[in-house]
Amino acid sequence: MSLTAPSSDPGAPRFRVRPPANWMNDPNGPFRWRGRHHLFYQHNPDAPVHTNVHWGHVSSADLVEWEHHPVALTPTPGGPDEAGCWSGCVVDDDGVPTAVYTGVDRRHTGLGAICLARAVVPEDETLTDWKPLPTPVVTGPPADLDVVMFRDPFVFSSGGRRWALVGAGHADGTPSVLLYDCETLSDWRFAGVLLDGDDPVAADAFGDKAVGWECPQLYSTQSGDWVLVLSLWDGDPCSTGYLTGRLEPGAEGELRFAPRTGGRLDHGRDFYAPAVLQEPDRALMWGWSWEARDQDEVDRAGWAGVLTAPRVVDVHPDGALRVAPAPELELLRAAEPFVTAPGRRTPLPAAYDLTVTASDRTTVSLLRSASGAQLTVVLDPDEGTVTLDRGDWPRARPEGSAPIVVRAPAGKVRILVDGSLLELFVGDRATITERVYRRPDDTAELAVSDGSEVTITGWELVPPTHG
Numbered sequence: 001m002s003l004t005a006p007s008s009d010p011g012a013p014r015f016r017v018r019p020p021a022n023w024m025n026d027p028n029g030p031f032r033w034r035g036r037h038h039l040f041y042q043h044n045p046d047a048p049v050h051t052n053v054h055w056g057h058v059s060s061a062d063l064v065e066w067e068h069h070p071v072a073l074t075p076t077p078g079g080p081d082e083a084g085c086w087s088g089c090v091v092d093d094d095g096v097p098t099a100v101y102t103g104v105d106r107r108h109t110g111l112g113a114i115c116l117a118r119a120v121v122p123e124d125e126t127l128t129d130w131k132p133l134p135t136p137v138v139t140g141p142p143a144d145l146d147v148v149m150f151r152d153p154f155v156f157s158s159g160g161r162r163w164a165l166v167g168a169g170h171a172d173g174t175p176s177v178l179l180y181d182c183e184t185l186s187d188w189r190f191a192g193v194l195l196d197g198d199d200p201v202a203a204d205a206f207g208d209k210a211v212g213w214e215c216p217q218l219y220s221t222q223s224g225d226w227v228l229v230l231s232l233w234d235g236d237p238c239s240t241g242y243l244t245g246r247l248e249p250g251a252e253g254e255l256r257f258a259p260r261t262g263g264r265l266d267h268g269r270d271f272y273a274p275a276v277l278q279e280p281d282r283a284l285m286w287g288w289s290w291e292a293r294d295q296d297e298v299d300r301a302g303w304a305g306v307l308t309a310p311r312v313v314d315v316h317p318d319g320a321l322r323v324a325p326a327p328e329l330e331l332l333r334a335a336e337p338f339v340t341a342p343g344r345r346t347p348l349p350a351a352y353d354l355t356v357t358a359s360d361r362t363t364v365s366l367l368r369s370a371s372g373a374q375l376t377v378v379l380d381p382d383e384g385t386v387t388l389d390r391g392d393w394p395r396a397r398p399e400g401s402a403p404i405v406v407r408a409p410a411g412k413v414r415i416l417v418d419g420s421l422l423e424l425f426v427g428d429r430a431t432i433t434e435r436v437y438r439r440p441d442d443t444a445e446l447a448v449s450d451g452s453e454v455t456i457t458g459w460e461l462v463p464p465t466h467g
Contacts, residue, residue, distance in 0.1 A: 007301075007303070009300075009301040009302075009303070009419075010350070010419065010437075010438055011293075011301070011419050011420035011435075011437045011438070012301070012303065012419050012420070013306050013351070013418040013419040013420065013421045014350075014351060014418060014419065014461075015064070015332055015351055015418050015461050016306050016307055016308065016309060016418050016421060017039055017041070017058055017066050017286070017306070017307040018303065018305060018306040018307065019041075019043055019045075019056050019068070019303065020068065020303070021048075021302050021303050022043070022044055022045055022046060022047055022048050022302070022303060022304070023042075023043060023044035023047065023048050023049055023050060023051075023303075023304050023305060024041050024042065024043055024056065024288070024303075024304065024305030024306065024307070025041070025042040025050060025053075025273065025288050025290070025305055026041065026042045026087045026215060026272075026273035026275070026288050027039060027040070027041050027273065027274070027275040027286040027287065027288060027307050028040040028041055028042065028055060028087050028088055028089065028090075028099075028101070028275060029055075029088060029089045029090030029099060029101075029275070030090075030275050030276070030277035030284065030286060031090040031091075031097065031277065032277065032279065033092075033097055033125065033127060034125040035061065035125065036059045036060060036061050036125055036126075037059060037060050037061075037063060037277075038057065038058070038059045038090070038127060039057070039058050039059070039060075039066070039286065039307070040055045040056065040057050040072055040073075040090065040099070041055070041056045041057075041058075041288075041307065042054075042055070042056075042086065042087065042288075043055065043056030043071065045071060048298050048299060048301070048302060048303055048304035049295075049304070051084075052075070052084070053075075053084035053085055053086060054071045054072075054073055054074050054075065054085055055071065055072040055073035055085050055099070055101070056068075056071060056072070057069040057070070057071065057072040057127070057128075059125075059126060059127070062328055062331060062464070063284075063310050063326055063328040063329070064328055064329060064331045064332050064464060065463075065464060067126075069126060069127075069128050070128055072099070072117075072127075072128075072130050073085040073099060073101065073117055073130060073132065076132060076134075079103070079105075079132070079134065080103040080105055080113045080115055080135075080136045080139075081101075081103030081104065081105070081113075081115055081132065082105050082106060083104045083105055083106050083108060084103075084104045085101055085102075085103060085115075086101065086102035086103070086104055086112060086151055086152070087101065087102055087151065087152045087214075087215055087273065088100045088101030088102055088114075088115075088152065088153050088154075089101075089153060089154050089155050089275075091155045091162075091185070093118075093185045095122060096118050096119060096122045097118070097119040097122055097127055098116055098117070098118050098119070098185060099116065099117040099118075099130060100114065100115075100116055100153045100155055100164070100185070101114075101115055101116075101117070101153070102114065102115070102151040102152055102153065103115035103136060104151075109148075110148055110149045110150070110151075110169075111140050111141065111147070111148070111149070111150045111151075112140075112150055112151040113136035113138060113139050113140060114136055114137050114138035114153050114164075114166070114188065115132060115133065115136050115137070116132070116133045116137055116185065116186070117130045117131060117132040117133065118130065118131055118133070137182075137185070137186055137187070137188050138166075138180070138188050141166075141168060141178065142178075142190050145168075145170065145178075145193075146170050146171040146172070147168050147169070147170055147171075147178075148169055148170065148171050149167070149168055149169035149211075149212040149214075149233065150166060150167075150168050150178075151166070151167055151214065152166065152167040152214055152215045152216065153165070153166050153180075154166075154215075154216050154217050154218065155182060155185075156218050156219075156278070158247055158255060159255075161181070161183050162181075162182050162183045162185070163179060163180065163181060163182065163191070163255060164179070164180040164182045164188065165177050165178070165179060165180075165194060165216040165217075165218060166178045166180065166216070167212065167213050167214045167215060167216050167230075167231075168212065168213065169210075169211045169212025169213070169233065170196075173211045174196055174197045174198060174211075175196065175197040175210045175211060175212045175213040175230075175232070175233070176193050176194075176195065176196035176197065176213065177193070177194040177195050177196075177213055177216045177228070177230070177257075178190070178192075178193060178194065179191040179192055179193070179194040179254060179255060181254070191250075191254040191255070192250060192254050192256075194255065194256060194257050195228065195243075195256070195257045195259070197210065197213075199259060201243065201245075201259040201260065201261065201262060202243060202259060202262065204262075205241055205243060205259075205261070205262030205263050206230075206232060206239075206241045206262070209232065209234050209238060210232035210233055210234050210238065211233065211234055211235065212233040212234075213230045213231070213232065213233065214230070214231040214232075214233045214237075214273065215229075215230070215231040215273045215274070215275070216228065216229070216230055217229040217230075217274065217275060217276040217285075218276070219276050219278045219283035219313065220278065220283075221283075221314055221315050222314075223315065223317075224246070225244050225245065225246065225315050225319070226244070226245060226246060226247050226257070227242055227243070227244050227283075227313070227315060227321070228242065228243045228244075228245070228257055228259070229241075229242050229265060229274055229276060229285070230242070230243070231272055231273050231274070237272045237273070239264065239265075239272075240264070240265035240266055240271060240272060240273075240274060240287070241262060241263065241264055241265050242262055242263065242264075242265045242321055243257070243259035243261070243262035244259065244260060244261050244262065244315050244319040244320075244321075245257055245258045245259035245260050245261075246258045246260075260319050261318070261319035261320065263320070263321070264430075265321065265431075266287065266431045266432065266433050267404055267406050267430055267431065267432045268404065268424075268431070268432040268433035268434045269292070269395065269397065269399045269404075269434060270289045270290060270292050270395075270397075270433055270434050270435045271287045271288070271289055271308065271431075271433035272287065272288050272289075272290065273287065273288045274286060274287040274288075275287075276313070282312050282314070283312070283313050283314065284310050284311065284312060284313070284326060285310070285311045285312075285313045285323075286307045286308055286309075286310055286311075287307065287308045287433065288305060288306075288307060288308075289305070289306050289307070289308055289421055289433055289435060290304070290305055290435075291304045291305065291435065292395040292396060292397050292434075292435040292437075293395075293396050293435070293437055294396045297437075306421055308421070308423055308433060309325055309326065309329055309416055309418075309423055310325075310326040310328070310329070311323050311324065311325060311326065311431070312324050312325070312326050312327075316429070320429055321429065321430075322428050322429070323425065323428060323429070323430075323431055324425060324428050325414065325416060325423075325425060329353070329416070330353075331464045332353070332461045332462065332463075332464060333353055333459035333460075333461065333462075334459050334460045334461075334462045337457050337458055337459050338352070338458055338459065338460055339354075339446060339456060339457065339458040340456070340457055341455070341456060342448035342454045342456050343448075345445045345446065345447045346445060346446040346447075346458075347444065347445050347446075348366065348417075348444040348445055348446050348458075349444075349460040349461070350417075350418075350419060350444075351417060351418040351419065351460065351461035352415075352416075352417050352458055352459060352460050352461060353414070353415075353416055353458065353459045353461060354414070354415040354416075354417075354446070354456070354457070354458040354459075355412070355413070355414045355415075355456065355457050355458070356377070356379065356412065356413050356414075356415070356448075356454065356455070356456045357411060357412045357454070357455045357456075358379040358381060358411045358412075358453065358454045358455075359381060359411060359452075359453040359454075360381065360382065360411075360450075360452055360453060361378070361379065361380045361381075361382065361383075361450050362378070362379045362411075362448060362449075362450050362454050363376050363377075363378050363448070363449045363450045364376060364377045364378075364379070364413075364415075364446070364447075364448055364456075365445075365446070365447040365448075365449070366415070366417070366444070366445075366446065367393065367436070367438065367442050367443070367444055367445075368442065368443045368445060368447075369392050369393075369439070369441070369442055369443075370441040370442070371392070373391075373392035374392075374447075375389065375390045375392070375393055375436065376388075376389045377389075377413060377415065377424065379411050379412075379413060380411075381410075381411030384407055384408065384409050385405055385406065385407055385408075386405075386406050386408060386413055386424070386426045386430075387403050387404065387405045387406075388403065388404045388406075388424060388432050388434065389403040390403075390434060390436055391403065393436050393437065395434075395435070404432055404434075406426050406430045406432060407430075408426040408427045408429045408430050409427065409429075410426070410427030410428075410429070412426075412427050413425060413426055413427075418461065420435045420436055420437045420438070421433075421435060422434050422435070422436050446458065
C-alpha cells in the first residue's frame with residue numbers, strides 16, 4: 001500500500017503517514033536501513049482511542065510513498081510492556097536493528113521501564129518481524145532523584161560513544177532530561193541529569209508551566225551546535241520547544257548540555273512529540289498532529305492522528321531553529337501548477353503545496369464559510385509577522401482557536417495542506433501546524449488581497465508518477 005487510501009472522511013490526509021484506521025500518536029524510531037526510511041508510531045489497532053498501545057510501522061524509499069507493514073511491537077501479557085509499548089527509538093546495534101522503547105505495566109503510575117526488541121531478520125529491508133527481550137535494561141529511574149515521570153528513551157552518539165536520553169519529571173515539578181551511558185546496549189549506566197528546568201536559558205525559552213519533558217531528541221549540526229528537542233508536559237501535552245547549545249564533558253567524563261538559546265519548536269496547537277532522524281548530511285523530523293474535533297466525530301471517521309510532513313531541521317548562526325519541508329515532497333506536486341499568480345478566486349484541491357512571497361502586507365484566504373468568514377494567512381513584511389486566523393473554524397480542544405502570530409523577517413510562506421492537516425512554514429524560521437476541518441458548506445478557494453507586489457505558485461498534491 002503506497003499511499004493511505006482515500007477515505008469518505010473529507011478531513012482524512014492522504015499523503016501523510018497515518019494508519020488506515022484507528023489510533024495513532026507519537027512517531028517513534030525513524031530509521032534508515034538498506035536504502036529505505038522506516039517510521040514507527042504509537043498505535044491502537046482496535047479503536048480510534050488512546051489505549052492498548054502498539055508500534056505501527058511504515059517504510060519508504062523516497063519519503064513520499066509509504067508502505068504499511070504489520071504491527072512491529074505488541075504488548076506482552078505479564079511482561080514489562082503489558083500495558084503498552086510506548087515511545088522510543090530504533091538504532092543499529094552491531095548490524096541488528098534494535099528498538100529501544102518504554103514499556104509500561106499495569107502499575108506504572110507514570111514510570112516506565114526501558115525495553116529492547118530486535119529485528120528477527122536484519123537482512124530483510126522491510127524489517128517486519130521483531131522479538132522483544134523479556135527483561136528491561138532499565139527498570140525505572142534512580143531512586144534518589146524523586147522522579148515521578150520517566151519515559152521515552154533516545155539513543156545517540158557523541159565522542160565515539162553511545163548515550164541515551166530519557167524524559168523525566170520530578171516530584172517538586174521540575175522537568176529534566178536524564179542521561180545514560182549505553183555503549184553496550186544491554187548494560188545501561190546512569191550518568192546524571194543532562195539538563196533540567198532550572199537552567200535559566202530553558203526557563204526563559206519555555207517558562208515554568210511544564211512539570212515533565214517528554215520525548216527528548218538530540219541532533220548535531222554542521223556548525224558543531226547540538227539541538228535538544230523537547231515535548232513539554234504539564235499533566236497533559238502542552239507544547240514543544242527546542243534548545244540550541246553545546247554538549248560539554250562533565251566532572252567524571254559524562255556529558256552536560258549547555259544551551260545558548262531556545263524557543264517554540266512549532267507555534268501551532270496541533271503538533272507534539274516530534275522524532276528526529278540524524279542522517280550524515282541532515283536531520284529529519286516528524287511530529288504527531290492529534291485530532292482537534294469531538295470524539296463522536298472521530299468515532300464516526302474511524303481514525304485518529306496523523307504525522308506531519310518530514311522536515312529538514314538545522315540552526316541559523318544566531319542559534320534559532322532552521323526548518324523547511326524535505327525536498328522529496330516536491331515529488332508529490334502535479335506536473336503543472338494550478339495557480340501561478342494572484343488574481344480571481346481559485347478553487348483549492350483537497351491537498352496542495354502553495355508558496356506566497358509578498359513585499360508588503362498581503363492577505364491570503366484559503367477557506368470561506370457560508371456566512372462569508374474567511375480562514376486567512378496575513379503576511380506583513382514591514383512588521384515582520386505572519387498571522388494565521390482560523391477563528392470561524394473552532395477546535396474542540398481547550399487551547400481554543402485564536403489567531404496565531406509568528407514573528408519572522410521574511411515575507412514568504414509555504415503552505416502544505418493535506419485534508420485537515422495544515423502546515424505553515426514561515427520562511428525557514430518558524431512553523432505552524434493546525435488541524436482545520438472543512439464543513440460541507442465551506443468553499444475551499446484561494447483569494448489574495450491587499451498586497452501590491454505578490455508572487456504565488458500552487459501545486460495540487462498527486463501520487464508520484466514513475467517513468
